[in-house]
Amino acid sequence: MEKTLKISKIREGTVIDHIPAGKALKVLDILNIYENNSISIGIRVLSNKIEYKDVIKIENRFLEKIELDKISLLAPSATISIIKNYVIIEKFSVDMPSKIKGILKCTNQNCITNSGEPVKSEFSIISKKPLVVKCIYCKREMKENEVTDNI
Numbered sequence: 001m002e003k004t005l006k007i008s009k010i011r012e013g014t015v016i017d018h019i020p021a022g023k024a025l026k027v028l029d030i031l032n033i034y035e036n037n038s039i040s041i042g043i044r045v046l047s048n049k050i051e052y053k054d055v056i057k058i059e060n061r062f063l064e065k066i067e068l069d070k071i072s073l074l075a076p077s078a079t080i081s082i083i084k085n086y087v088i089i090e091k092f093s094v095d096m097p098s099k100i101k102g103i104l105k106c107t108n109q110n111c112i113t114n115s116g117e118p119v120k121s122e123f124s125i126i127s128k129k130p131l132v133v134k135c136i137y138c139k140r141e142m143k144e145n146e147v148t149d150n151i
Contacts, residue, residue, distance in 0.1 A: 007040045007057055014063055015081040015088075016056040016071065018047070023074055024054035030070045030151045037061050070103055072096040073147055076128060098125055100133060104142070105150040111138040 019027055021044045028039065038059035047053040062082065063071075071078050072094040082090040102120040106113050113121040113135070123133040123142070131144040142150065 007042045007055060009086050010038075010040070010057050010059045010083050011086055012084055013057065013059045013061050015083060016058075016075075017053070017079045017081065018049060018077050019054040019056065019075040020077070021052040021054055024056050026148065027054075027056060027071060027074055027078075030074065031063075031067055033058060033061060066103065068094050069097055069100060070151055073100070073103070073131065073151060076131070096125060096128055099123065099136075100125070103151060104133065104147060106135045106138060106140055107142055107146055107150060108135065108138045108140040111135060111140065113137060 016027065024041050024043055028034070028041070033039070040055075040057040040059075042055040044052045045055055063080065068080065071080075073096065076094065076096055078094045080092055080094060081088045100121075100123045102122075104121055104123055106121050106123075108114070111121075113119050119137070122136045124136060126132040126134050126141065131147055132141055133147055134141045
């Protein structure tokens with residue numbers, strides 16, 4: 001099979017690879033980086049590791065820890081490549097933390113984090129596969145689809 005480049009290389013920035021097929025737009029949505037960034041997206045790109053994947057290339061932008069944590073909730077198999085002068089200088093997999101603070105909204109309307117109090121939401125990871133998180137305040141558990149909807 002002939003290998004062709006579907007998305008052009010970037011000079012400097014971040015490549016988010018091995019995103020589950022169909023989740024690239026949600027990843028972009030939670031990162032909220034549409035302005036002032038040149039972004040290339042490959043959706044349902046044929047992959048050697050998984051049948052299909054999504055890929056995002058963000059020119060002139062490097063991700064912060066909280067952004068990597070958000071990606072780990074949506075795409076735990078994602079890899080991040082840091083590009084400088086068209087060369088990958090660093091590559092790593094996202095790592096889901098054991099606690100998620102200030103990223104998710106609790107689905108329990110009576111939770112203290114939804115009452116207007118100056119309290120950031122905080123969740124413990126109960127299971128990574130399938131994804132299940134638990135609010136440390138009200139003990140509400142949320143499954144993957146609820147997590148995705150409340151980032």
